[in-house]
Amino acid sequence: MNSIKAAAILQAGRDCGADFVELFEEETRSSILTIKDQVVESANAGTDFGVGVRLLFGTEVLYAFTSDDSEATLVRLVRQLAFGRTGVGARTVVSPGPVSLVSDQWSRMRDPRVLGQSFKLDYLKRGDSAARACSDKIAQVSLSIVDAVSAMEIINSEGLCVRDERARTRFHISVTAGQGSERISASEAPGFAGGYEVLDTLNVEVLAKRAADRALRILSAPYIAGGQMPVVMGNGFGGVIFHEACGHPLETESVRRNASPFCGKIGQQIAHPSVTAIDDGTMSGLWGSISIDDEGTPVQRTVLIENGILKTFLADRVGAQEVGVPRSGSGRRESYKYAPVSRMRNTFIAPGTDSFDEMIASTEDGLYAAKMGGGSVNPATGEFNFAVEEGYRIQGGKLAGVVRGATLIGKGPEILQRISMVGSDFETAAGMCGASSGSIPVTVGQPHLKVDRILVGGRA
Amino acid sequence: MTQNEFELALTFLQEEAMESGADQFDIVGRQSSSVSVSAFSGKLQQTEVSESVGIGIRVFKDGAPGYASTERLTPDCLRQTLKDALSHCPLTQPTKIEIPAPAPLRSQPSSWNPDLEGLGLDQMVQFALALEQATFALSPEIENIPHLGYGTSMEYAWLVNSKGVRHFVRENSFGVGIGAVALRNGVRKMGIHQKSGRDYHIADIQEMSKTVVERAVELLDPQPIAGGDLPVVFSNRVSSSIIGMFLSAFHAESVQKGQSRLAGQIGKQVASPQFELISDPFRFDLPGATPIDAEGVPTQRLDLISNGILQRYLHNLETAGREGISSTGNASRGYSGRVGTSFHNCIVSPGEHSEAELLKLFPRCLHVVKLEGSSGCSSISGEISIGVQGFFVENGVRIHAVDGVTISTNFFDLLQQVVAVSHEYSDSFSSIKVPAFAVDKVSISA
Structure with missing residues (x-):
């Protein structure tokens, strides 16, 4: 966020008498690819974007958020939030310092935003085949890989101004075993902080077999006496x-x-x-x-x-x-x-x-x-x-x-x-x-x- | 962002999609705002104000769908969103979906209460603090009120498609809720009560404080019961939760993908004759009311179970296309997700009894008024294995409170075992309305 705009919003919070003001700006790109019934059921991607403003009066929390990052909207929301409170005496806002980047994740990341959804297909198809190979009682296999890459900036009235970037990737498999009208599902869902490089650490066949075998075992199990x-x-x-x-x-x-x-x-x-x-x-x-x-x-x-x-x-x-x-x-x-x-x-x-x-x-x-x-x-x-x-x-x-x-x-x-x-x-x-x-x-x-x-x- | 600015963004994406070479598309847009306060220990603890927007698009290229969404409505982001959606089409399978053209819709009363716009933060704060004070005053056994909040929200929603549908609806509502903890002899129990809807005048401090105190205190001094099979009456405080966990079994998508035990059961007895289940989009007093679904198909009132017999499944365009039939108008969709299926107000028809009369149907029964989470329940298998709290009842008379017990059954067996349904619904502003119902036998562990 532009430092002049940030300073103006922090000042608006202080003018309302807040002891502490904080801005949290975030942009997250996420995507999900899902396979069900052996075909791609859904491919979706999205951008979440917005700013949160937090005012503290002692330990009383006032919070506003919006997807509109204009200065006018943010200042208006700060004033609405404070509903009529004003500062007691002059308060000095510390200008936000230079942005410092805290994450070192990016240098080794295989970026989902660059590689795209098709990169996931092979992992999902391998998992599907491995699960279905376990038994003819496997009635359904659903798999997905979801990823999110976020960039956030935190700026506060104490002079903090940091930027962090985070990536997460998660594989999910759910296997349904069936016999007659009975249906039992079991799942595995490992997740990691990182981009697509984490997929290489997964043995999707082992995960698929583990979920399928568990569903099959439970399918034939008796109920426990409590x-x-x-x-x-x-x-x-x-x-x-x-x-x-x-x-x-x-x-x-x-x-x-x-x-x-x-x-x-x-x-x-x-x-x-x-x-x-x-x-x-x-x-x-x-x-x-x-x-x-x-x-x-x-x-x-x-x-x-x-x-x-x-x-x-x-x-x-x-x-x-x-x-x-x-x-x-x-x-x-x-x-x-x-x-x-x-x-x-x-x-x-x-x-x-x-x-x-x-x-x-x-x-x-x-x-x-x-x-x-x-x-x-x-x-x-x-x-x-x-x-x-x-x-x-x-x-x-x-x-x-x-x-x-x-x-x-x-x-x-x-x-x-x-x-x-x-x-x-x-x-x-x-x-x-x-x-x-x-x-x-x-x-x-x-x-x-x-x-x-x-x-x-x-x-x- | 003003409503006008939002509509301009929506139109921009619509025009870009028209020129993109897509076969067809539909766009959903949401613009929402909310205000809420929470109080604790005589003070305002948190105030929240929000304004948010989001647009999601589904495009079809060579018959295959692709989705994308954005909360950033600049031209560049909207173009990127369209590009993302189109890039997904080669990954998915062609469908037989044809996006609908505009059709006559049943007129819908307004879901907008202008009075709510005048409900200010200061009124909410005063109400919350007075409610807290009244609740503590009613019983010395109320030790703590960790949850107490009041809020309002409003939403503008658009559906736009390539065939000319441009549907707009706006709605607003309020909600106030309280959770109070009672303490006696080292045992703590929490009572919860909430009011929500479009008319905030229904929230009454005396009624709310009295109810939440009753619900906390009545569960104190629990005594053990023996494990075994016992009739159970599910109170109207929990009956909607029990039924609500298994609604996906009625979705055609679950049936088609082998994840519903109702597959192949149309025309068969799946519940006791006392049990009737309806999807009613025209109950305009409930939040699930709508004349049009999320794909632009006009909605209809549907019987799902009549006299215990399964009548149909719920379809959207995709599931209906697979079977070569028409959609039932039950598509659902948020701006960031894909099209799914939902009831438009799920209603279990009223029976002839009061809840008190249900308790008299058995010499002994367990009256369940609280569920401990939902993690022991599976909509696919129908398994229910869940901790509950309530009362041991003999001949309709409450004998003592019960906790530390679990019930174990299967939802599809439970439907068959319903012996009676009450005519008393809870007053919650919910799209799932289920009165209390009685089941003749459930396995209890203690």
């Missing part, structure tokens, strides 16, 4: 349960509303001593990694829980001020259409020393939740609900048959205390996280771990 039981959680996407049940309540956005069971518990033992949990935005190439957050704060590795003791919360600018913890480079938003709030990046339970075999052998009667589906949590009450996409009964310390229809429900703080074994086989998985500042890319992760008791929903 009840309270020990659960061994799968590594990788199993980390979604920590993300939802504990990660969200560790964001200052929940804490500042007194809507977290972890309020006031820094320094206290909130989890089993075997649990160390980290949110790390610096891990190169991971789906949830960023160079700076959406407030311009350099990203960092944040230890949330160390040996069961709560160390800090994930904090954006407003959350840090209200809750009294340092900013962690966690202010994130889906786009210019959202004000930033504290959000997770790559969140995981750190590896321990137990083995998967030991966990199974120590379980007389339980569930191995090999692949989790999605889930949700109410941070204010801690209540969560997760689907298990693929599960196995554990009987007599051994893995028994595959089961379907399992759901895990409980309360996050209680589950943290019931983790008794943490494996060494750490993995991560990509996901999308939805909250008040929109849907953002995040990574979840963990090694296998054992929870001594969870309510497993199933058929009686």
Whole structure:
């Protein structure tokens, strides 16, 4: 953004009495190519563009966004937002400094905007063929590759003026297996920070076979008999349960509303001593990694829980001020259409020393939740609900048959205390996280771990 | 951006598309704005004002479609968008779609309430703060109100195509919502209540505070129940969510692509005779009302399930073209997405009972008033495995609150097991209207 225009908008915010004014300008080019029924179902591309203006009065947030980047519109919106507030005494606006580029991603990126959608076709067709080759019970295969390349500029009344550029690419395959009128779907969806160079790191045939084999296994599986039981959680996407049940309540956005069971518990033992949990935005190439957050704060590795003791919360600018913890480079938003709030990046339970075999052998009667589906949590009450996409009964310390229809429900703080074994086989998985500042890319992760008791929903 | 400036951008893209060599095209445009406030702990916490625009185009070249969209409406960006869309055509398969010409449409009452333009930020703030205060005042057990917001939004929407359709509609609405947490003996429960629609006078502080407090407090002191099969009454607070998760099974696209268990079921009994499902675009009091779909096809009222028998699937031009039939006028599309399918107001017909009477149909039942997310539900398999909260009821009398239980069933079995439907709908301003309904047997884990 032109620095004279930026200064004028910042000044308009200060003239309304705001303590802090920030501009966030973004342009994102995205595209998606989808194959279904062995043909290209859809090819789409788009340009998102707009500017967000944030005014802070103490910790009160005033936010406006528009796709019109003219100075007149932005100043008008600032005044509308402040509805009649005026500054008390003279306030000096610090002129935006020179733009500094924080990302070094571009030098090695194979740019989706240059290579175009046809570049994706081979990967998608290979995945389709591999999945269909698994069985004649494969009823449908849907695959897509979505990419987005964003350029954003963050300018604020403290003199910050930074430009970041981000690229993300994600492959998705969903395989439906059928028998009679029954239909079961299973999916894989790895995602990375980067352009099309990341596609070369994927073995699409392995991913397709993994999804197809899982759908076929579940298709012939009986329903689990529900009840309270020990659960061994799968590594990788199993980390979604920590993300939802504990990660969200560790964001200052929940804490500042007194809507977290972890309020006031820094320094206290909130989890089993075997649990160390980290949110790390610096891990190169991971789906949830960023160079700076959406407030311009350099990203960092944040230890949330160390040996069961709560160390800090994930904090954006407003959350840090209200809750009294340092900013962690966690202010994130889906786009210019959202004000930033504290959000997770790559969140995981750190590896321990137990083995998967030991966990199974120590379980007389339980569930191995090999692949989790999605889930949700109410941070204010801690209540969560997760689907298990693929599960196995554990009987007599051994893995028994595959089961379907399992759901895990409980309360996050209680589950943290019931983790008794943490494996060494750490993995991560990509996901999308939805909250008040929109849907953002995040990574979840963990090694296998054992929870001594969870309510497993199933058929009686 | 003014409405006039937006229309000029739309016309510019239309003219460029006309000269591009495309066989045919259609364009959707959206211009929207919103204002909202949220309050917490006696103070205004956040204010938001927005103005946004977007245009999406679908072009056909040699019969094959290509899509692209933009939120930047400069001539260069609009030209690039058209170029992007045309570049996608060689990748896709030719279709038998013929974009429709203008047709007579059923007249539609205005979806625009001019009163809402006069609803200022200060009024919204005052209402929110008063609602918070009233809610705390009603019960000492209300510990926290983490969610409290009030907002208005407006949208102008255009559909333009190469056959001369130029349809414009504008609508506005308001919404106010509150989530309150009650605490007793270390147990926290959240009640949620919201009002939305076109007439903001229906939001009443006394009614809203009373309802949200009741919904939070009534779930305190939950007691365990035994697992096993039990009749379930789905309250009208959750019935729309349950049905809404499985609506794609009625889309012809799902059927054609092997992802609906309703494939091959037209003319067959797929639900109990008490269950009737309708798509009604002419319920102009609901937000899904429209005389025209997203491809320019006139809409119609459609019976999907009558007396428990499946009557049809919902089609857009593409799915209808595959079967050599006419579209049912159920295309949907946002400016940045491809054409899909949707109900235009999904309505389950009313039964003869009140919700209270449904509870008396069984000696014992579970009255479900809250669903814990939706991740244990699959529209493809029909699986439902989900945590719920509610009440254990004996002979119509509420005995105690229940949490920490899950229900497990299959949606397509559930439809067959409906024993009665209520005539009481929730007052939500929603395009899915389902009254409470009773099912004779669901598996419960506890």
